Amino acid sequence: MRFSVLASGSNGNAVYIEYGETKILLDAGISGKQLQMRLQAACAREMSDLTAILVTHEHDDHVRGLTQVCKRSHASIYMTEGTYASLPDKAKLDDESRFHAIREEQSFTVGDIQVTPFAISHDAEQPVAFRFDTPDASLAVVTDLGYVSDRQKALLQNCDAYVFESNHDTDMLRVSRYPWHLKRRILGDKGHLSNVDAGYALIDILPESPVEVYLAHLSADNNLPDLAELTVEQIVIDARPRLAEVLKLKRTSRQEATALTEISRARV
Numbered sequence: 001m002r003f004s005v006l007a008s009g010s011n012g013n014a015v016y017i018e019y020g021e022t023k024i025l026l027d028a029g030i031s032g033k034q035l036q037m038r039l040q041a042a043c044a045r046e047m048s049d050l051t052a053i054l055v056t057h058e059h060d061d062h063v064r065g066l067t068q069v070c071k072r073s074h075a076s077i078y079m080t081e082g083t084y085a086s087l088p089d090k091a092k093l094d095d096e097s098r099f100h101a102i103r104e105e106q107s108f109t110v111g112d113i114q115v116t117p118f119a120i121s122h123d124a125e126q127p128v129a130f131r132f133d134t135p136d137a138s139l140a141v142v143t144d145l146g147y148v149s150d151r152q153k154a155l156l157q158n159c160d161a162y163v164f165e166s167n168h169d170t171d172m173l174r175v176s177r178y179p180w181h182l183k184r185r186i187l188g189d190k191g192h193l194s195n196v197d198a199g200y201a202l203i204d205i206l207p208e209s210p211v212e213v214y215l216a217h218l219s220a221d222n223n224l225p226d227l228a229e230l231t232v233e234q235i236v237i238d239a240r241p242r243l244a245e246v247l248k249l250k251r252t253s254r255q256e257a258t259a260l261t262e263i264s265r266a267r268v
């Protein structure tokens, strides 16, 4: 399985995943033009190559380019009924026959990839995160959630790579210029994971084998990549020192895609 985080942050999210002939776009939160440029530059792919488009939830930073990418591909489109019903007008689908309703914890296959959506706590209508499994490797993409439940931790075991939310540093957020209602939203149970939240969740999730964690959905105002990395690393390694040898923390960016990376189950 290969994947690239095309964009990650509060102003746009998209991940490209491929295995064999199956090519999936997870969220389309940047403009169609940006999606196309990044797919070409990082993955040497076109929108018309896509097999499926999956949507986590209806927030603008996840659906901004949905209409354009739907127009320029013949991909099937997967999301929950709640997300579908709540899409903003500009992201509504022209062709309803391409829409496939998905349900929490009901796995389905897209070509050669098994996809499992699971419920997350976020201030959207029926939002989900996803896990992707092939015979060679497993990947989970988990962003936009207020906390990580024991159920979610169980569903996230034994992946080879994680794209995992590390949205804000709580102290930076508290003293920021954001209005109080927005701070409350972000810090609440239906908001976003802080660096510390991410670290503590990953203690219970990460396998003992080589694993890559892409810290994702970083706030432009209330976080710093170095701080996110340091916080998560310290919390995880303090609790599980053996992971120091196998855990690789990676960065994602608002401005550019991560290199298309192959993951496989090379157990040590």
Ligand SMILES: [Zn+2]
Pocket (backbone or CB within 6 Å): 009, 010, 013, 059, 061, 062, 144, 217
């Ligand atoms: Zn988001």
Ligand SMILES: [Zn+2]
Pocket (backbone or CB within 6 Å): 057, 059, 122, 124, 144
């Ligand atoms: Zn959101």
